Amino acid sequence: xxxxxxxxxxxxxxxxxxxxxxxxxxxxxxxxxxxxxxxxxxxxxxxxxxxxxxxxxxxxxxxxxxxxxxxxxxxxxxxxxxxxxxxxxxxxxxxxxxxxxxxxxxxxxxxxxxxxxxxxxxxxxxxxxxxxxxxxxxxxxxxxxxxxxxxxxxxxxxxxxxxxxxxxxxxxxxxxxxxxxxxxxxxxxxxxxxxxxxxxxx
Amino acid sequence: xxxxxxxxxxxxxxxxxxxxxxxxxxxxxxxxxxxxxxxxxxxxxxxxxxxxxxxxxxxxxxxxxxxxxxxxxxxxxxxxxxxxxxxxxxxxxxxxxxxxxxxxxxxxxxxxxxxxxxxxxxxxxxxxxxxxxxxxxxxxxxxxxxxxxxxxxxxxxxxxxxxxxxxxxxxxxxxxxxxxxxxxxxxxxxxxxxxxxxxxxxxxxxxxxxxxxxxxxxxxxxxxxxxxxxxxx
Numbered sequence: 263x264x265x266x267x268x269x270x271x272x273x274x275x276x277x278x279x280x281x282x283x284x285x286x287x288x289x290x291x292x293x294x295x296x297x298x299x300x301x302x303x304x305x306x307x308x309x310x311x312x313x314x315x316x317x318x319x320x321x322x323x324x325x326x327x328x329x330x331x332x333x334x335x336x337x338x339x340x341x342x343x344x345x346x347x348x349x350x351x352x353x354x355x356x357x358x359x360x361x362x363x364x365x366x367x368x369x370x371x372x373x374x375x376x377x378x379x380x381x382x383x384x385x386x387x388x389x390x391x392x393x394x395x396x397x398x399x400x401x402x403x404x405x406x407x408x409x410x411x412x413x414x415x416x417x418x419x420x421x422x423x424x425x426x427x428x429x430x431x432x433x434x435x436x437x438x439x440x441x442x443x444x445x446x447x448x449x450x451x452x453x454x455x456x457x458x459x460x461x462x463x464x
Numbered sequence: 465x466x467x468x469x470x471x472x473x474x475x476x477x478x479x480x481x482x483x484x485x486x487x488x489x490x491x492x493x494x495x496x497x498x499x500x501x502x503x504x505x506x507x508x509x510x511x512x513x514x515x516x517x518x519x520x521x522x523x524x525x526x527x528x529x530x531x532x533x534x535x536x537x538x539x540x541x542x543x544x545x546x547x548x549x550x551x552x553x554x555x556x557x558x559x560x561x562x563x564x565x566x567x568x569x570x571x572x573x574x575x576x577x578x579x580x581x582x583x584x585x586x587x588x589x590x591x592x593x594x595x596x597x598x599x600x601x602x603x604x605x606x607x608x609x610x611x612x613x614x615x616x617x618x619x620x621x622x623x624x625x626x627x628x629x630x631x632x633x634x635x636x637x638x639x640x641x642x643x644x645x646x647x648x649x650x651x652x653x654x655x656x657x658x659x660x661x662x663x664x665x666x667x668x669x670x671x672x673x674x675x676x677x678x679x680x681x682x683x684x685x686x687x688x689x690x691x692x693x694x695x696x697x
Contacts, residue, residue, distance in 0.1 A: 337572055348568030374608065 265290065265363075267439025268300055268319075269399040270311035271430050272369035272380040273413060275422035278450040279378040281369035282430045282459075283311050284399075286442035292365045293458035296442035296463065305340040307371030307449055309349070314385065315363035322323035322364045325353060343379040347389050354387035360383045365398045369449060376451045401440045404433035419448050423457065431461045475591035487595055488588050491618035495544035496595035499674070500631035500665055501530060503541060503601040503692070504641060505613045505656055509651035509682020510603035511692075512541040513658035515631075515666050518673035530665070531679045531691065535560040536605050537570045539681050539689035543630040544598030544618075552600055552616075556580050573604035577614035577622045585620020599630045605681045633665035640664055650680040655692055 267288055301311040302323045310326060312319040329349050329406030330341050330362035336392050341349065347368050354362060366384045382396035383389050390396070395402040397405035417425055427446055434441035444459040472478050475488030478485055501514040514530040530539045534556050542549035559579045563571035580600065588595045599617045615630065616622045626646050629637035644665045649657070655678060662676055681689040 333567075336575060345567050345569050349566065351568075352566045 264400055264439065266314070266316040267400045267437070267445055268313035269401040269405060269430060269434050269437065269440040270300060270313050270395075271395060271397045271405050271409065271426060271433075272311065272368050272382075273395040273409070273417075273422060273426050273429075273436050274380055274393060274415075275376050275417040275419060277371070277376065277378060278419045278422060278448060279369045279371060279380055280368065280419075280422045280426040280446060280448045281311050281380075282332050282426045282444055282446040283313075284430065284434050284444050285443065286440055286441045287316055291438070301447060303454075304346055305334075305370070305373075307373055307451070308343050308346055308368065309449065310346065310366040311369070311398070311445075312383065313365050318362040318364040321364065322350075322353070322362050323447065326350060329441075330354065340373060341374050342374070343368055343374070343381070344391075346370070347381040347383070347391070351387035351389050354383060354385060357359060359436055361459075367396050367398050369396075369447075371449050371451050373451075374453060378449075383417060386438055388397075391409070397431055399440060401433045401437035404436045405429065410432045419450055419455075423448050423455075429458060435462055470646070474484050475592040476588050476593070476595055477611050481653065485588060485619075487637045488619045491544075491588075491595040491597045492599075495599045495618065495630055496632065496634065498543045498598075498631050499671070500629060500633040500637055501541045501543045501601065501663065502627070502629040502658060502661060503603060503613050503615070503625070504627045504644060504646065504654055505611045506646050506649045506651060506654045508611065509605050509654070509680055509684065510539075510611045510613045511651060511658045511682075512539060512601065512603065512678065513662045513682045514677040515633075515662045516539055516675040516677050517671045518675060521618075521673075525675060529677070534576065534602070534688050535564070535570055536688050538573060538576060539603045539679050541601050541679070542598050543600075544597075546598070548596045549598040549600065551641065552580060552584065552596060552598060555583055556600075556602075570606075571616060572587065572609070573602060573612045573614060574624075577602050577616060577624075581616045581620050581622035583620075584616055584618060588618070588620055588663065601625075601628060601630070603681050605685075611682065633667065636665045637661055651680055651684055655680060 285296040378389040472480035476487040627641040678692040
């Protein structure tokens, strides 16, 4: 899990969620790319952020997209964030004894109820659905510390953006394997705003 | 009638010269020999009614259920060879649970009906198995999809219905069904209509005793399929 390095965090606000990730792709100490995608859309208002081994990030996101597409074709509706969590959990547990080295975070707004939702899983699919924030990656300790310090309930989308940006930038500054910029998605019922953060490129 | 299919009706893997699969048609006949079952869909739910013929006074009245639960939110009523229906039921329950395992959510009725239809159709393709001698009606109700009802027959065809009937008095029941104003009736009233229809189509001369089995899945039952509670009777 410490081969490539990554940091992903998701937070709940007032009728919105935010999910942020760093952009580094490295092979241990050597940074190879600073625009590696770790957050993938699985629907209009549902995003999945993956951390861990980069090759597994790619594979899991592709397999998940496949399941999401089949669901959409069969049921004529999109996966809700809660159901997506169940799908990921199932996908990861299928490989219980030879797992994907990948820990996902789901963030989204349910398109029918409008409720914000976040969840995270471990590498074998055990889900957790907290009301405040979820963190994953090599900088989890730092992220936990930052989130506990800055998160408040019912933050408006703009405030939530500031909060999550501060959290991720400060956390990855203390982690050699994560950083090199960050990307933040703010998901609301009406739309998604994506912003790239400029951070320390080291 | 039996001379029609001579030679081409020995297995489900054979077509007749006029393009029919006789085994499947015979399976459909088997359904028509069983007692009547009807399903009616109104604006806030689906009601099933079955005319359960009492074969013998020694039978327990609660035995020989014809209405089953598939998951919390889906009901199934069967007509035809009951052991065959058991197999279909087990399959449907398996599919519903497999879906729940993957998606942590109840299976949409349309998907389940497709799967049941697909498997029933599968048994009409080969000579070493025979088609299911039963028809099933599936029902579900949920807030956002509303009431739904599908009937699957031995050939594996599955249609959505507002009202359907199967069994002995199918034709007569259908005529009665068409008289019910489904768009304006509620489930509580529909239960009485369904019971009335069963009583009307029951043939007093040929079959004496019968028990009425009723079930519903509707807004009043919060989308759960259940046997109609006594107080509604």
